[in-house]
Amino acid sequence: GENVEQHPSTLSVQEGDSAVIKCTYSDSASNYFPWYKQELGKRPQLIIDIRSNVGEKKDQRIAVTLNKTAKHFSLHITETQPEDSAVYFCAASRGNFNKFYFGSGTKLNVKP
Amino acid sequence: DAGVIQSPRHEVTEMGQEVTLRCKPISGHDYLFWYRQTMMRGLELLIYFNNNVPIDDSGMPEDRFSAKMPNASFSTLKIQPSEPRDSAVYFCATTPPGTANTEAFFGQGTRLTVV
Numbered sequence: 001g002e003n004v005e006q007h008p009s010t011l012s013v014q015e016g017d018s019a020v021i022k023c024t025y026s027d028s029a030s031n032y033f034p035w036y037k038q039e040l041g042k043r044p045q046l047i048i049d050i051r052s053n054v055g056e057k058k059d060q061r062i063a064v065t066l067n068k069t070a071k072h073f074s075l076h077i078t079e080t081q082p083e084d085s086a087v088y089f090c091a092a093s094r095g096n097f098n099k100f101y102f103g104s105g106t107k108l109n110v111k112p
Numbered sequence: 113d114a115g116v117i118q119s120p121r122h123e124v125t126e127m128g129q130e131v132t133l134r135c136k137p138i139s140g141h142d143y144l145f146w147y148r149q150t151m152m153r154g155l156e157l158l159i160y161f162n163n164n165v166p167i168d169d170s171g172m173p174e175d176r177f178s179a180k181m182p183n184a185s186f187s188t189l190k191i192q193p194s195e196p197r198d199s200a201v202y203f204c205a206t207t208p209p210g211t212a213n214t215e216a217f218f219g220q221g222t223r224l225t226v227v
Contacts, residue, residue, distance in 0.1 A: 034215065043203065043218040044155070089155060099168065100145075100216060102155040 002027040004092050006103025014111050019080050021106045023090035024072040030092040033066060033073045034100070038087045047088075048075070080110045116219035118204050124225045130192040133222045135204030136185060142209040145216065146179055146189050149201045161187065194226045 003026040013019050025033075034049035050057045050064045050073065057064050061080075066073040077084055090103040117136040125131050137144050145160040159169040164181045172179070176195070181187040191198055201223050205216040 043220050045218070046215045049215070099157065099160060101157070102147075104154040 002030055002092055002094070002101040004090060004101045004103045006090050006106060008106060009104065010107045010109070012109045012111060013080055015080060015082060017080055019077045019084070019108055019110075021075045021088055021090070021108070022072060023074070023092075023103050024070075025092040025101075026071065027092070027094060028068075028071065030094040032093045033064070034091050034093075035062075035064060035075050036089045036091065036102075038089065038105075040086070044089060077108075080108075082110050082112050084108060085110045116204055116206055116217050118202075118219035118222050120222060121220060122223045122225075124227065125194055127195055127226055128193045129226075130190065131194045131198075131224060131226075133189040133202050133204075133224070135187045135189070135219060137187070137204070137206040138208075138217055139185070140208065141206035141217070142184075143207040144181060144187050145205045145207075146187070147203040147205060147218075149203060149221070150199075155203070158189070191224075194224075196226045199225050 004023055006023045011019055031052035035047050036044035037047045038044040048059050048062050048064050050066050052068055055066055061078050063076045087105045087107050089105050091100040093100045116138055119134045142163050146158040148156045148158055156171055158171045159179045160167055161181045177191055179189045201221045203221045204219045207214055207216050
């Protein structure tokens with residue numbers, strides 16, 4: 001099955017700085033890569049996703065890049081704000097079954 | 113729609129007792145997933161259903177765990193007998209029909225504590 005690895009496990013940045021979280025996956029057939037944000041005590045919620053026919057996608061301050069050859073994808077958050085503090089999960093899935101394999105999570109702390 | 117609804121939100125039970133967690137999916141969603149979240153292991157997929165049929169239960173840790181989906185609007189995850197190592201947050205998530213690889217909508221989760 002798929003194996004998704006995520007780094008770093010914790011990340012602390014100053015408000016206004018950029019944050020980058022990286023994930024690798026093992027199954028070359030994976031073709032959908034969502035990112036979820038989970039605030040303390042809340043449910044995970046989708047913030048951005050990318051499909052394997054696209055190399056980069058951007059939505060305001062967040063962007064995701066995908067390198068299919070190297071089998072890795074990254075989340076980039078620019079101009080970080082305290083409300084960006086949360087745990088971020090990457091995931092990968094393939095085929096028609098919506099079976100998501102999640103990374104272990106990155107706890108992002110944005111210091112004001 | 114109120115989203116995916118899970119109950120109870122919190123459950124504290126004694127070791128050896130039976131625990132039943134409940135999930136009501138978003139109306140019309142045809143995939144339903146049960147995840148377990150712990151600090152050590154992150155988000156683990158336990159089992160998922162498509163159109164009420166279990167598709168993959170390879171993530172279910174032991175025979176003590178079972179899940180059912182008797183109809184399109186209700187699913188249960190049962191642990192019998194429960195053990196302290198089952199303590200975790202259990203999430204139910206659903207996805208809409210017709211499109212592969214799409215957003216999973218999570219419920220609020222059930223925080224289970226087995227003492």
